[in-house]
Amino acid sequence: MQITLAPMEGVMDHHMRQLLTAVGGYDLCVTEFIRVVDLRLPAKVYRRLSPELYNNSKTTSGTPVRIQLLGQNAHCLAQNADKAISIGSDGIDLNFGCPAKTVNKNKGGAVLLKSPETLYEIVREVRKVVPEFHTLSAKIRLGYDDKSLAIENAQAVAEAGADEIAVHARTKEEGYRPPAHWHWIAKIKDTIDIPVTANGDIFSVDDARRCMEISGCDRIMIGRGALATPNLAQAIKGLEEPNSWAEILVILKKYLFIQTMGDQEKYLPSRIKQWLTFMKLQHPQAAVFLQQVRKIKTTQEMLAAINKEQLSIS
Incomplete structure (x- = not known):
């Protein structure tokens, strides 16, 4: 089971990635998002957020690190994806899940889940500049106000050329309130043919087991759970007992x-x-x-x- 260390704005910086991947068990890290508006950003912006770019886009423990981009301008996102790949990012991740009010007010993150057509356009344009041997992934929630577009949004991402999709099993309006609706991930997985990563409310080995059983996911992503128990990934893989x-x-x-x-x-x-x-x-x-x-x-x-x-x- 591949386990990804989730991006968490203002929390999961490169220091935390360094520490948690040294603890072990994580197969991939995704950075905090880089906000893209209307400019092709210089390399120093990416390297400041992800110093791992100086180390072949890996943490000091050797875990790959993928740059995450957030925005609504497909052309500009493609330009910045091209830049990030050119300086060594381990693929590109697109953020369609951020619930922050400021981000959504500026037409980024989860607000884009109101328009499957926009998701399709963004992923399609970014796919054009991300070579096939580099992974293009996207993270979504189940919707903005409700779950009515959950499957359509996931299909748009897959059909536009993404290699993987991560699904936080709540809507934007549900925020981080329990429960996470893992059964909706199963519905999504039944309709697309790319690997699906499940995210949300995975705080223990038992949570991970139940999430995998209910969602049928290919992979899991943990964020708050990794902070609560730093070696949670190792524990999920059966390599260690959870940290005391x-x-x-x-x-x-x-x-x-x-x-x-x-x-x-x-x-x-x-x-x-x-x-x-x-x-x-x-x-x-x-x-x-x-x-x-x-x-x-x-x-x-x-x-x-x-x-x-x-x-x-x-």
């Missing part, structure tokens, strides 16, 4: 140490606290620890707090 709280504290410390110099004093404590909000979904200790560190503002204070927590459970 003690193991997670070690991973948090590693995250502090892989960061670059610069504004880390302002940046890192906030990112650790953000990460803990996802961890508390599976680990009650994370909720308690989050309350203890919520006023911390420096990296050294955060490191001291983690060391203290480790001592308390040893």
